[in-house]
């Protein structure tokens with residue numbers, strides 16, 4: 001005996017509502033992508049689906065998910081899907097919907113809104129090459145592996161290496177003037193490198209950098225993020241200042257090596273927080289030592305840099321700045337980064353991965369303990 005028609009149709013709608021758009025990660029029904037879904041007398045359901053863009057690379061995934069969900073409804077004998085494309089008006093209304101119903105003329109940065117629950121960490125270093133990007137991608141992957149919703153902005157305009165290190169080499173898709181970020185290892189990533197041709201160098205002045213960063217924060221559809229990490233360029237440049245203006249509640253993570261010369265410049269990068277009234281969440285020492293086959297440690301870059309930056313920032317800023325972790329030198333960190341599979345995932349038992357995970361745990365624990373409460377953080381030093 002077949003079920004009454006209305007019940008089957010309700011069940012089909014309910015099944016469609018379980019299918020998420022793979023990019024936007026919200027149900028296709030909520031996004032008005034399902035134009036029609038009709039069951040014929042033969043039990044075959046014909047679904048007309050509107051894609052956001054014609055060349056949508058995720059068409060096959062949508063087809064498979066819809067077929068599985070609708071095909072499982074009792075009484076359904078088959079599923080046929082016809083793909084169409086949204087009109088400019090439909091895309092505009094989708095964009096307004098994603099922005100929370102406001103077709104804002106001015107770009108709105110969701111993380112800067114009162115009550116935003118997203119923790120924003122800006123990863124800064126004094127010198128280049130200390131492993132800031134490696135630390136950023138590993139923290140992002142470790143936090144995502146804990147089940148948090150994580151985004152990364154590669155704001156290292158001159159040395160953008162985050163997409164490669166995360167293996168996120170897809171191009172962002174556009175819905176009107178909204179940008180859908182590629183994802184890898186559960187992390188949403190956006191980088192200036194995704195908008196430049198090949199390996200072209202970007203020579204931008206302050207106002208252009210500011211605008212690019214604003215666009216990454218406002219025009220990218222991030223969804224509800226638990227954590228947003230920003231990989232800043234080394235030093236105390238324009239991007240750090242712009243970020244503090246765009247996201248005054250962002251917190252700074254300082255990466256240094258144990259070397260005294262690196263530590264001195266790292267202190268300067270951290271001390272910028274005094275002027276920008278940001279909080280410095282802690283210091284991460286990278287390349288701390290190399291473990292030799294006999295188990296002893298060779299301190300290639302000396303020792304004590306991380307601790308000394310933490311102590312000096314604690315004094316300068318007048319608030320506790322802890323040393324969050326020490327990451328050993330390990331060729332596997334580089335190899336994993338080169339392969340687009342961060343070491344916390346590629347070799348989770350290695351000492352470097354364990355040290356990175358411990359730092360990620362400390363960052364995530366702070367957020368979970370605040371879950372459900374407005375953050376209301378007082379900027380350090382005020």
Ligand SMILES: Nc1ncnc2c1ncn2[C@@H]1O[C@H](COP(=O)(O)OP(=O)(O)OP(=O)(O)O)[C@@H](O)[C@H]1O
Nearest residue numbers: 128129130131132133134159287328329330333334
């Ligand atoms: N703990 C580590 N052990 C071994 N190699 C590492 C480690 N950390 C980083 N590296 C390697 O060192 C190089 C520099 O690292 P990375 O690009 O992350 O630095 P960065 O501070 O972001 O540099 P820049 O700011 O100049 O882009 C990379 O080749 C990376 O793979």
